Amino acid sequence: MYTVHEVAKLAHTTVKTLHYYHKVGLLIPEQTTDAGYRLYGKKDLERLQQILFYKELDFSLKEIKKLLDSDIDREKTLIQQKNLLEQKVERFKGLIKTINSSIKNTKEEVDLDMETMFKGFETENDWEEALKNQNEYLKKEYDFDLLNQTTDVESMNDSAIEAQSFNEDMIKFLQEGTSPNDSKVQDRVKEHLSFLEKKDHPSTPQDFLNQTEFFIADEFHRNMFEQQQVGYIYFLNKVAASYLIAHSSIKD
Known part of the structure; x- marks a missing residue:
């Protein structure tokens, strides 16, 4: 004691x-x-x-x-923290590799070969396989079929790239201790919602807040986000609430 x-x-x-x-x-x-x-x-x-x-x-x-008080699994939380640290190590390795390439090309006065930053899924079958577990869960729990429509591979690739970029930016803000009200965070949300609007996805501030609240309430999706970064989905929910308040204030 x-x-x-x-x-x-x-x-x-x-x-x-x-x-x-x-x-x-x-x-x-x-x-x-x-x-x-x-x-x-x-x-x-x-x-x-x-x-x-x-x-x-x-x-x-x-x-x-x-x-x-909601029965948190300590071992799972520690494993998630460990995974996060390992991901950071891998990112640093990638940065070092990029820096070394840049140094080499600068010395040789050669332009850096700009490869595709994100590689999406190539075919409709690839997407169906990737979404299989999530789709089965949604059909079972909510009678909703993600794949009950023609898959636009190019559009889904674009959306995947934006989703990955947005989550990485938000996680970085969280790790750096940036406030949900910070202008950098709010501007990134505005950019993300603008992308969703162009794709005809739900894109209002209220839609964004509703989505984060669903992710918190639903164990499958909550775990999916928390595996990326402990506390991430709760941070995203606070960001969404702040964005909605700011948006309402502007309208008023």
């Missing part, structure tokens, strides 16, 4: 903060002695780690409590 002072030192936080977390029911010590001393166990420390993690992602304490 750990005293409140020991926990504060371990977690690089303050005793006052831990007292407040106890007061609001966010982190309740495993034991409180007759003399009023708080004693924390291993599970308490694990919960505190998650609290501090989500706090870094700019979630309110109310939102964090809701998240942590």
Whole structure:
């Protein structure tokens, strides 16, 4: 067991903060002695780690409590964090490779060969196979068939490229601690919704917010987003809410 002072030192936080977390029911010590001393166990420390993690992602304490009280799988969360770090390593490797190529071409005064940045699926069958699991889930849970229409491969490739680019940009904003209200974030959403509008997809600010709320409520899609980055879909929901408020203010 750990005293409140020991926990504060371990977690690089303050005793006052831990007292407040106890007061609001966010982190309740495993034991409180007759003399009023708080004693924390291993599970308490694990919960505190998650609290501090989500706090870094700019979630309110109310939102964090809701998240942590919803039976989070700690092992799965740690695995997702590990996967994220591994992805970062791979991205850095790719950047180093690109830099080396640029240095080499600059020395040789040769223009850099610009290859396609994103490669989409080549055929309709490829797309049907890629969407198979998601489509089966949607048909079972919502009686909705993603593939109940002619597949426009070129259009789907364009949409996949934009979706990947948008998610990567949003995840980067999240990792850098950028506020959902930041103009850079809001401008990227505007660009993304403009793309969706041209593709005749739901593209209003309210459509965007509704979509993020569905992704949070639906376990299949929530896990799909959280595998990319822990906390991502919740961040995206806050971005969508901020965008809707800003859009409404402009209209008013």
